[in-house]
Each structure stands twice: as structure tokens, then as C-alpha cells.
Amino acid sequence: MKKIRLALSCGLLAVALQTSALQADPLYSLRGNVDVDELSEMIPNRRSMAVDGGIEVTFEEQPPMIPHAIDKTRITLNENSCLSCHGKAYSKTENAVEPPKSHYRTREGDKTKQISTGRYFCTQCHVPQAYTEALVNNDFKN
Numbered sequence: 001m002k003k004i005r006l007a008l009s010c011g012l013l014a015v016a017l018q019t020s021a022l023q024a025d026p027l028y029s030l031r032g033n034v035d036v037d038e039l040s041e042m043i044p045n046r047r048s049m050a051v052d053g054g055i056e057v058t059f060e061e062q063p064p065m066i067p068h069a070i071d072k073t074r075i076t077l078n079e080n081s082c083l084s085c086h087g088k089a090y091s092k093t094e095n096a097v098e099p100p101k102s103h104y105r106t107r108e109g110d111k112t113k114q115i116s117t118g119r120y121f122c123t124q125c126h127v128p129q130a131y132t133e134a135l136v137n138n139d140f141k142n
């Protein structure tokens, strides 16, 4: 009996949550309310943040955010221009932070000479920041 009552109240809770989700203000991405297969209006370019000394991380193992603009960098099959500053050969002359040792290991933990292929697409994990309003306000504390 208890189980049935629990299931019933879970069901009611789900219905309640669904209705409140329907009533909340709709949330649109920067693209606006446009279907995925439709073209949206061009999003205005936001000024990238440039932070001397880097942006403080807010939780353990967070990939640090990119403290500079990346409009001119390209990551393709043949070229990764992040590495023209952050690569081993250049990080000293460019005064750029060298990627940590974790980036020179395969998934199995074997050392690699060049940046591991699993880390090649830097912006999968590292993201730049722009001066813009937050899409969703939150009160996350560091």
C-alpha cells in the first residue's frame, strides 16, 4: 500500500513540476526562438574578455577559461593555432602557459610527444568569455 501511495505522489509531483515548467518564462538561447533547421539572425559580436593573469577557476579540475580573444585562432584537421602559442616549442617565446602533463598522455595513460589527440580540440573544454548579460542568473558561489 505504501508503495502505491509513493508511486501516486511521485506521479502527482511530476505533473506539478511539468505544469510549473510550462508556466515559467520561456528560456531562449542566444540564437533566439528559432528551430534548429532554420537560420537565425546574425548574433552581434560581443567583446571578448581579456584578463591579465588568467581567470580564477571556481572548482577543482575545471579547465581554466581562456582569458583572451580567440577570434583569429583556428582548429582544423591540419592546423591548431592555439598551439602556435601554447605548443611546447612556442610557449616560452609567446609567454603563454604550457598545457599541463595531462595533455601529453593518451586515454590509457601513455606519454605522447605531441599534444594528445584527445586534447586536440581545445575549445571542447576551454572557453573564452565575453562581456554580455548572463542568459540565466544564478547564485553559484566559488
Ligand code: HEC
Binding pocket: 051, 052, 053, 054, 055, 063, 064, 065, 066, 067, 068, 070, 073, 081, 082, 083, 084, 085, 086, 094, 095, 096, 097, 122, 123, 126
Ligand atoms: C597569440 C598567442 C596565443 C594564442 C594563439 C592562444 N593563446 Fe591562450 N594564452 C596566451 C597567453 C600569453 C596567455 C596568458 C595570459 C595571462 O595569463 O595573462 C594565455 C592563456 C590561456 C589560458 C589560461 C591558462 C590558465 O592557467 O589560466 C588558456 C586556457 C588558454 N590560453 C587557451 C587557449 C586556447 C584554447 C587557444 C586557442 C583557441 C589559445 N589559448 C590561443 C597566448 C595565446
Ligand code: HEC
Binding pocket: 061, 062, 063, 064, 080, 082, 083, 086, 097, 098, 099, 100, 102, 103, 115, 118, 119, 120, 121, 122, 123, 124, 125, 126
Ligand atoms: C578534455 C578536456 C580538455 C581539452 C580538450 C583540453 N584541455 Fe587544457 N585543461 C583541461 C583541464 C581539466 C585542465 C586543468 C587540469 C589539468 O591540469 O589537467 C587544463 C589545463 C590547461 C592549461 C593550464 C595550465 C596551467 O598550468 O595553468 C592550459 C594552458 C591548457 N589546458 C591548454 C590547452 C590547449 C592549448 C588545448 C588544446 C590543444 C587543451 N588545453 C585541450 C582540459 C582540457
